[in-house]
Amino acid sequence: MSSLGRYHDNLTIHEELVVVFTDRLGPEHPDTLGSRSNLAVAYRSVGRTDEAINLHEETLKIRERLLGPEHSDTLISRNNLAAAYQDAGRTDEAIEAHEKTLEIRERLLGPEHPDTLGSRNNLAAAYQDAGRTDQAIEAHEKTLEIQERVLSPEHSHPLITLKNLADAYHATNRASDADRLEQGWRPWHDDSTDNAD
Numbered sequence: 001m002s003s004l005g006r007y008h009d010n011l012t013i014h015e016e017l018v019v020v021f022t023d024r025l026g027p028e029h030p031d032t033l034g035s036r037s038n039l040a041v042a043y044r045s046v047g048r049t050d051e052a053i054n055l056h057e058e059t060l061k062i063r064e065r066l067l068g069p070e071h072s073d074t075l076i077s078r079n080n081l082a083a084a085y086q087d088a089g090r091t092d093e094a095i096e097a098h099e100k101t102l103e104i105r106e107r108l109l110g111p112e113h114p115d116t117l118g119s120r121n122n123l124a125a126a127y128q129d130a131g132r133t134d135q136a137i138e139a140h141e142k143t144l145e146i147q148e149r150v151l152s153p154e155h156s157h158p159l160i161t162l163k164n165l166a167d168a169y170h171a172t173n174r175a176s177d178a179d180r181l182e183q184g185w186r187p188w189h190d191d192s193t194d195n196a197d
Contacts, residue, residue, distance in 0.1 A: 011046060014039040028066060030073070033059055037077060040084070049088045056081035070104050075115075079122065091130035098123040112150045117143055121161060124168075133171045140165035 018039050021032040036059045043052035060077040067074050082097035102119040109116050124139035140161055147158040162181050169178035 011039075011042045014042045028062055033063060033073070037080060041080060044084055044087060049084055052084045053081065053088060056084050070108060072115075075101050075104060079119065082122065082126065086126055086129055091126055094126045095123065095130060095132075098126050112146055117146060117157070121164070124164065128164075128168055128171070133168055137165065137168045137172065140168055 014035070017035045018032070021029065021035045025032050036055055040052045040055035040059065043049070043055065056077060060074065060081055063071065063074040063077050078097050078101045082094045082101065085091070085094035085097065098119065102116065102123050105113065105116040105119050120139050120143045124136045124143065127133070127136035127139060144158060144161045144165060147155070147161055151158060166178040166181040169175070169181065
């Protein structure tokens, strides 16, 4: 089966689950809201971004009303909505949602929590997409500094941040800074390639 067929089957399953959960549990039950969120992500994966955005917006409104703006499920909804906005080229809305999510996670979880680091990385990517490269670099540098301090050397997230930061440096014609970072991830990449057999 082609990957497109698998995505279509996956989408159909998610659509059916939303109907079942809504009928049996009601439209505002946590499992129904989780199912709606999964369906919106599935819509994004097949390029149905407008439908994803509508569903994410509806789910976020319900979660904010029922759970409050700082609940972990609400933050996940806002993050997913921001990603869908980004896919649609609505970078200002994506940035606003990512900034709000980061602010809450940093306040509640602290700057070193993995969810906070993920939020800062997502915000940096949105800044980059919007052409706000200096802000993207600042966010990537802060994320990398924390990751290098709190994560083990074997963890892959600093490597991803290094790559994202190097891309941002290239976008601002800071080739020497990008080259310095690229030297940092090449040995890791070479080792993982050598051990892949």
